[in-house]
Amino acid sequence: MSESFSSPLTRRDFLSTSAKxxxxxxxxxxxxxxxxxxxxxxxxxVALIGCGEQGRILTNAALKIPGIRFxxxxxxxxxxxxxxxxxxxxxxxxxxxxxxxxxxxxxxxxLDAVIIATPDFVHAEHTVAALKAGKHVYCEKLMSNTVExxxxxxxxxxxxxxxxxxxxxxxSNPRYRHAKDRIHLEGRLLxxxxxxxxxxxxxxxxxxxxxxxxxxxxxxxxxYGFANMHEFRNWRWFKRYAGGPMxxxxxxxxxxxxxxxxxxxxxxxxxGGVDYYKTHEWYDNAIAIFEFPTKEGTxxxxxxxxxTTSAGGGYHEYFMGDEGALKISENPKYTKxxxxxxxxxxxxxxxxxxxxxxxxxxxxxPAVKPWEKVGVKKLGGPAKASTVDVRxxxxxxxxxxxxxxxxxxxxxxxxxxxxxxxxxxxxxxDGESAFATTVTILKINESIAAGKxxxxxxxDFLA
Amino acid sequence: MKFPEFPEFHHxxxxxxxxxxxxxxxxxxxxxxxTACFRELDRLESELSRYVESSDIARANRLAFGETIGxxxxxxHCLLLAADASLATDRAFDAAYASERAPAQPADTPLFTLxxxxxxxxxxxxxxxxxxxxxxxxxxxxxxxxxxADWAITHACLHGxxxxxxxxxxxxGQTGWPIGLGEGQHQRVLSLTRCALSxxxxxxxxxxxxxxxxxxxAQRRDRTWALAPGAGLSDALSTAxxxxxxxEVAAFxxxxxxxxxxxxxxxxxxxxxxxxxxxxx
Numbered sequence: 001m002s003e004s005f006s007s008p009l010t011r012r013d014f015l016s017t018s019a020k021x022x023x024x025x026x027x028x029x030x031x032x033x034x035x036x037x038x039x040x041x042x043x044x045x046v047a048l049i050g051c052g053e054q055g056r057i058l059t060n061a062a063l064k065i066p067g068i069r070f071x072x073x074x075x076x077x078x079x080x081x082x083x084x085x086x087x088x089x090x091x092x093x094x095x096x097x098x099x100x101x102x103x104x105x106x107x108x109x110x111l112d113a114v115i116i117a118t119p120d121f122v123h124a125e126h127t128v129a130a131l132k133a134g135k136h137v138y139c140e141k142l143m144s145n146t147v148e149x150x151x152x153x154x155x156x157x158x159x160x161x162x163x164x165x166x167x168x169x170x171x172s173n174p175r176y177r178h179a180k181d182r183i184h185l186e187g188r189l190l191x192x193x194x195x196x197x198x199x200x201x202x203x204x205x206x207x208x209x210x211x212x213x214x215x216x217x218x219x220x221x222x223x224y225g226f227a228n229m230h231e232f233r234n235w236r237w238f239k240r241y242a243g244g245p246m247x248x249x250x251x252x253x254x255x256x257x258x259x260x261x262x263x264x265x266x267x268x269x270x271x272g273g274v275d276y277y278k279t280h281e282w283y284d285n286a287i288a289i290f291e292f293p294t295k296e297g298t299x300x301x302x303x304x305x306x307x308t309t310s311a312g313g314g315y316h317e318y319f320m321g322d323e324g325a326l327k328i329s330e331n332p333k334y335t336k337x338x339x340x341x342x343x344x345x346x347x348x349x350x351x352x353x354x355x356x357x358x359x360x361x362x363x364x365x366p367a368v369k370p371w372e373k374v375g376v377k378k379l380g381g382p383a384k385a386s387t388v389d390v391r392x393x394x395x396x397x398x399x400x401x402x403x404x405x406x407x408x409x410x411x412x413x414x415x416x417x418x419x420x421x422x423x424x425x426x427x428x429x430d431g432e433s434a435f436a437t438t439v440t441i442l443k444i445n446e447s448i449a450a451g452k453x454x455x456x457x458x459x460d461f462l463a
Numbered sequence: 464m465k466f467p468e469f470p471e472f473h474h475x476x477x478x479x480x481x482x483x484x485x486x487x488x489x490x491x492x493x494x495x496x497x498t499a500c501f502r503e504l505d506r507l508e509s510e511l512s513r514y515v516e517s518s519d520i521a522r523a524n525r526l527a528f529g530e531t532i533g534x535x536x537x538x539x540h541c542l543l544l545a546a547d548a549s550l551a552t553d554r555a556f557d558a559a560y561a562s563e564r565a566p567a568q569p570a571d572t573p574l575f576t577l578x579x580x581x582x583x584x585x586x587x588x589x590x591x592x593x594x595x596x597x598x599x600x601x602x603x604x605x606x607x608x609x610x611x612a613d614w615a616i617t618h619a620c621l622h623g624x625x626x627x628x629x630x631x632x633x634x635x636g637q638t639g640w641p642i643g644l645g646e647g648q649h650q651r652v653l654s655l656t657r658c659a660l661s662x663x664x665x666x667x668x669x670x671x672x673x674x675x676x677x678x679x680x681a682q683r684r685d686r687t688w689a690l691a692p693g694a695g696l697s698d699a700l701s702t703a704x705x706x707x708x709x710x711e712v713a714a715f716x717x718x719x720x721x722x723x724x725x726x727x728x729x730x731x732x733x734x735x736x737x738x739x740x741x742x743x744x
Contacts (some may be wrong), residue, residue, distance in 0.1 A: 030546035032576035032585060053502070063582070064533040090536055091582055209495025211614040332516050405517050406525060 044418055045111050047072035047135075049101050049126050050118035051084035054140055058115055058167075059084060061408040063091050065415055072108045074098045076224045077232075079214045101126055105133040112421060113163075115414075116140060119235045120242040122225065124149035127164065128156040136163040138417045141255070142247045143431070143438045145239075150438040154431040154463035163420050165427050166434030168255040169413035170330065175403040179328050180260050182354050183337070183401070184319070189349065191323025191340070193294065196257055196301035198317040200249040203310035207279055208233040230279075237280035244282025245305040246272070246444050249315070254444075255429075255437040256317050256328075257292070257301055264436050264461045265290040265301075269453035270444045276308045284308055288444045325396070330409060338396035346399065356402035436461040466620070469634065472497035476504045477512060477600055479624025483607070486618040486634035496614040500607040507606060510537050511599045519584075520593050523575065526586035534577075534584050541595060541602045541695065542577055542584070548598065548699035552715065553676075555703035560675030561592040601661060601698025604629040608694075621694070626662055626701070629694040630655040644688055644743075649731040653742050659694035661701035663687050664727075674706050681706055690723030690739045700724075712736055 044067060048055055051073050062068050070093045075081040081097050088095050098104035105111075114130040116123060116139040124144045130137050137157075143150040143166050157164035170176045183189050207230070215229050226232040226241075235241035236248050243251075258264055272286030284307045292299040306312070316329035323343035327336045337355055339346055349355045405412075419425035439460050447454045469486045470493045483500060485493035513520045519538035526532060534542075545558040554560070559574045565588065568574075574588045595602070600623035608629055611619055620640040621629040630640040639654030644662075653660070663672060664686035672681040689700035704712050704724050712724045716737025723739025735743040 029550075030543075030573045030576050032578050060535050063535070087536065092580065206494055206498045208498060209492065211496075212492070213615070404525070406522055407517060409517050 042067045042422065043069050044113060044421060045069050045071045046113045046115055047074065047095075047104060047108060047111050048084060049074040049104075049114060049116045049130075050140075051075040051077075051080040052117065055080070055084065055115075055117035056087070057408075058117055058138075058140075058410055058414065059087065061410040062115070062414050063088075064408055064411055065418060068418065069093060070095045071111060072096045072098055072104045074101045074104050076100075076220065077214075077216055079211070101129065105129060105135070111135050113138065113417070120145040120247065121149075121235075121240060124152050127153045131156040131160045131162045131164065134160065134162065136165075136417070136421050138165045138167065138414065140167040141434065141437075142243055142251045142441060143434050145241065145243050145247070145442075147439055147442060150431075150435050151463045154435050157431045163417070163427060164431040165413070165417040165420070166429045166431060167410070167413065168252060168259075168429045168434060168437065169410045170252060170256050171259055171428040172413035172416045173330065173405055173409070174412065175332070175335065175401055175405055176256065176328060178354075178401060178403045179326055183326060184260060187349055187354050189324045189337070189339075189343075189346065189355070190319060190321030190326055191343065192296045193261070193299055193319050193321040194297070195320040196261075196290075196292075196299060196303075196318065197320070198250075198253045198257065198301070198303040199305070199312065200245075200253065200315040201304075201306045201310055201312045202245075202249070202315075204276070204308050207237075234279075237277070237282050239281045242282070243441060243445055244286070245284065245307050246270075246286050246288070247441050250286075250288075250303055250305045250444070251437060251441045253315070253317050254288075254290075254303055254440055255434075257290070257303075258437055258440065259433075260317075260319065261292050261294055261299060263292055263294055264458075265292050265440060265456055267291050267453055267455045268440070268444055268447050270447040272445075272448040283445075283448060286444070286448060288447070290440075328401070330405075332405075335401060337399040337401060339399065340396065353402055356400040432463060435463040466640075470494065470497075472501070474501040474504060476501075476508045477603065477624070478514075479600065479626075481600075481603070481607075481624065482622040483611075484620045484622075484640075485611075485616055486620075488616060488618075492614075493616070496611060496616050499614065500610045503606060503610050504603055507537055507599075507603050510535050511541055511595050511602070513594055520595060523584050523586065523593050524591055526584075526591055528586060528589045531583050531585040533582055535582070537602075537606070538584075539577060539579060539582055541599060542575075542593075543579065544602060544695050545595065545598050545699065546573070546577070548696065548703065551719070552700070552703035552707070555674075555676065555706040555711070556597065556699045557675035558593050558595055558598060559591060560673060560678075561594060562588050563590040563592070564588060597663075597702040598695055598699040600624055601627045601629075601659065601694035601696070604659065604694035623694065623698075627659060627694045627698045628655075628661075629659040630657065632656055644725060645727060645731070645733050646686075647731055649727075649733055651733065651743055655690075658690055658692055659697040660688060660690050661694065661697035663689075663701040663705040672702065672705050676706070682708075685727040685729060687712070687727070688723075688725040688739070690725075690737075690742075692721060696722075709734070716740075 070088045073084040073095045076099055085097050113136040116126045120142050123139050127137050127139045231238050268288055268290045270288035272283035276284045287304040290301040314334050316327050316334040319326045323340050325338040329335050346355055416428045420427050466484045469484050470490045472483045474481050483497050509515050510519050512518050519534040522532055548556045562574045576585050604621045604623045607621055617632040618634050619631045628642050633639045633656045639656045641652045642655050644651050674681050683705050687704040689697045689704055691697035713736050716724050723737040725733050725735045725739050
């Protein structure tokens, strides 16, 4: 009764299932051949240091930007390095693989820029070396797991006069930029912001492992600063390599607090702990409170990162003002604007394209498919226009941000970096401003460890 | 799936629940491999779901006539598979069936084209509407099998939302994975290895299957199943078989002997063609 087919599926040949249909892909009418549109002069040569999950996300985003040519990939783990090399070759690139970034920087001399997606504790080492080698750098956040590491990156960028973009990619997201520039600063639709609440709630995840036979010898791991393979694969959870969930997840969102308000906090107090996981060092759940000294008055903010439950509404930043509120997220379904009843009508902002009437996000009706448009069932009963329901306070009216992110999530931030190299466009997140966020994040962990409120001096945020 | 002797792992993605059963491995190793699979699954959803704003498919659906975008490796290969399935089934399966075709546009011209070398997609309609709902879950199962292969795991059975099963090698000492097909007294249990079985019907999502050729709801009321070497293909073909009439299903299986079909009739009885005929004999 058993039915067998000849070959098991692998990454390399899974298309063979298609070929077995008998269709001839090359002759299919769906296939077209395009022309190369990027002039050689506009091409930027880049290398990737760190070919893990985040490196792959950045690679896939960069591949959608015209004129980017990967010349090298670097990773101490051959498994990841080979994967990146194969992926890039499918796109017509021919990157040289390296285990050691120093060898790569010495040998690949025609690089314009380096993209760094390694663990936090080596960001400073890799960034400073690349800057000193004369390359522009895009480095993943958090800048570093130490203030001194982050400061060294800013100093190196200053000294070399090379660009340093840090991967707080929301700053280049067109929806976030619209929210800050048009809704908050231009339209003042939120009125005076008094509070912020932010969160990232993530379900329990298992530790990462690795395929049999793919482990890195311990001596080599030690050479590159790792204790063992478990810590190498799960570095985000260990204090010597990273800053934990507040750094991995919270840094994106608390960076938005600083960025949208245009100032840094004066104090923070936080609570957290290793409450759930048995194999981690970093706090799995942490909650922080901040005070921000804006020109209009104090803004009190909370932020919580939970890694043991997906309940409670996902991830967003919620800016609350006396005339309106902005709930914003990289995920549009968690994004919405609310107008307080006391605020002026927003009709003129709708007319100007600053806000839109509700069409999507939480509470929106499901999209109607084309074949569902005909024969829609009509509800019976009298019209309700003349009746008034007396119940609880009406919900705030909800509005949308009429901006769509029509690219891979990290693509606009990479584009900004490449435009800065080519055209001199200002960076959306240079090392100086990312340094302030790094100081903020690291202080939260410090507050948890100290069990008390900590204050910031304005000079703390200066590198 | 219920295989109590082996560890089973679940993950929600693509608006359904995926399950992996991994045999002949330590539970810890199996769990680590499943974690790697589910990370890949989340990544695939972010690239293939039309509901994810920044996915390649959502971006394609916002293209104006003649516009071109760069797409990733998975969107390219899933769309190539979809294109092949569409051609082979004479558009009984068509991932772009809900697109708005201009009145003057011939029905046999594609609404989008792909440049595999450049990894680009070009729209040839004012409103492209790609929907990988009838192929994406199966494609994802094929990719998860590839991840398991990286982990040297070949004895496994993968399940995507109840509609597609990808059986890899059988557990040690067994001839195959027991997979149910049909309902009630007519249900049969097949023993499958290295192949995929997908089903289509109206029981779960109601009248969700549309005949791309007629642009109307499908005429068939009872379930269809497709057996194929890979889950992306079986997923697409089970939909096509639901759209085909019985004679078209039989003809397709004759032309493609490595593919199987099973059709439920109103009385619950099963009629099988091609590779499934021998299994259900």
